[in-house]
Amino acid sequence: MRLWVGVLVVAVVCAAAANVLLGRYTVTIPDFLAIVGGERIPGATFIVMQDKLPRTITGVLVGLCFGAAGALLQRLLRNPLASPDIIGISQGASAFAVAGIVFFGATGLAVSGLAFLGALAVIAIGYAVTRTQRLAGTQFILVGLALAAGGHALISWLLSRTDIRTAADSVRWLAGSLNNATWQRIVILLLCAAVLLPLTVLAARALKPLELGDDTAQSLGSAAVRSRLLVVVTAGALCAAATAIVGPLAFVAFLAGPIARRLVPGAAVGTAALVGALLVVLADFAAANFFGDHVVPVGVITGALGAPFLILTLITANPNRKAR
Template sequence: MRRAVRAQRRAHRARTTTITLVLAAITFALFVVTMMIGSYVLSPWEVVGSAFRLTDDPSVDFIVLDLRLPTAATALGSGLALGVAGLVFQRLLANPLASPDFVGISGGASLFAVSAILFTGWGAVATSTMALLGALLASIAIYLLAWRGGITGYRFILVGIGLSQLFTALTGYVIARADLTDAREAMTWLVGSVGSAGPFELRTLLVAVAVLLPVAFVLSRRLGALELGDDAASALGVRVERSRLGLLALSVVLVALATAAAGPLSFVALIAGPIAVRLIGNAASLPAAAFVGAIIVLTADLVAQHALPVSLPTGVVTGAVGAPYLIWLLATVNREGRGG
């Protein structure tokens, strides 16, 4: 019996590793394709050679490094961040609706970032800082309002939805108070576009992804213990509230910095985790969800820029894909009676 269980675990680990590597390869391929396609089409070898400084062609270097690499890197970084954050929320709260953009975290980041864009004039540093502050304050408010001797997914989501609507209304009010030019800029930012990130936002996002994603992967064992319930997690030696708060805070920072760089890319965090679960099983790994998120954003940007008659912000495509999924998910949750 034990031998069979060990064999089953090895098979699952092998399957998880294989699928994750395939997802990583697809992500890299899309990353390269994003830098290949445009008004001037490049070969994969030109892109790779320029990106890794293996060749010296000033015209190709300008196209790749100055024009296309920032967009591709923003899509990659924001997708990785949102994929991990979404799955952490969904597993912690045991509910597929527990997505940062659905429960007000992205809304708080957007409200504060838009306020910084419209009223401070302090540039990228203010936008990133205010987005992070807004997301943190939103998460604290949701956590405190949902606390009743503990946190349940259903109550957390309901409180988050309420605050999300409040943040949306306040964002609309802030935009209405701005002059027309600034309001148009803010509305464009609110749709979400990976081509709008400045150097500071992009560097901040990439540093956060490089530092926080490995931390999240290390903490994934605690996440698995928390899924068993607070009592079982405590019995396994996990400090329940500290671990839960740490994982939530890590996810909030990732969402905030992705939002500061690319705007609120709707539904990416919501759908990346479930896709990873479909591919791997219920114990979907955070790396798999990260790569799924990156694939979604990179693909959405390719479609938005090159597959339609006119170029559109990336968030339009993610919204068009995510909205039907949300409708299906709501219908499924309602039929199954799952509340978290």
């Protein structure tokens, strides 16, 4: 497992370096080091410091958040479909963000704040509805699907009642993009990481007895209800923070866990987080360089990757065996 973790770390670093140095505008390593050191190179300094480097750092951070969030939920609910994309967390964030854009003309960090609240609202509703069933995986996913459907309906209604310009702004946010990456948003993400990283470590530890079942967990002295609440809140906050900054990047949280488990059987949450970071950075490189002069939102690329993977998961799932 340590070997694969090391390989993934190197892969993320290499992908990040390629995203900064290569593409439509290439930057040599000496020029990059000079720019980071404070030297001003006409044209190159702006492209590196205001576009490529913030996009790449943001991509790594949100990928880590989405990957860890998806792995936590999938392991807790023992179902590969239990990701923020499927159970309504992303839709809740999107609904709140679009409502802010349509009703209040919200922009920038105001939209991010509303998206964060929307994601946490879905988590709170899902937990409140299913806690009497001990947060059983099937019930939580079904409630999440219902909330996701409601979020989609609300978004469609909001877009239908606003003007074309506002609707276009909303659709661009819904696509999920790193185009608005700034150093200010990176600082916010780092502050969130400083709070959520210790919680993620605790949540991952709390998962071990919970995966043995309620009776076993309680016999080992684990406070099952509190442990579940910790895992759900942590996963929701990770997804909320990432979605608030870049919008709903489709299927990153869904893909990271299964890919990590295929690489490393019994992969830890940290491994899934690294896979999520790698997915986002590679998708951003493809979005920025493989479609001519048009920069495609990175959420389009991740959605295109996730859709066939979801179909494959449904086809290969064994209904007589619980998902890992």
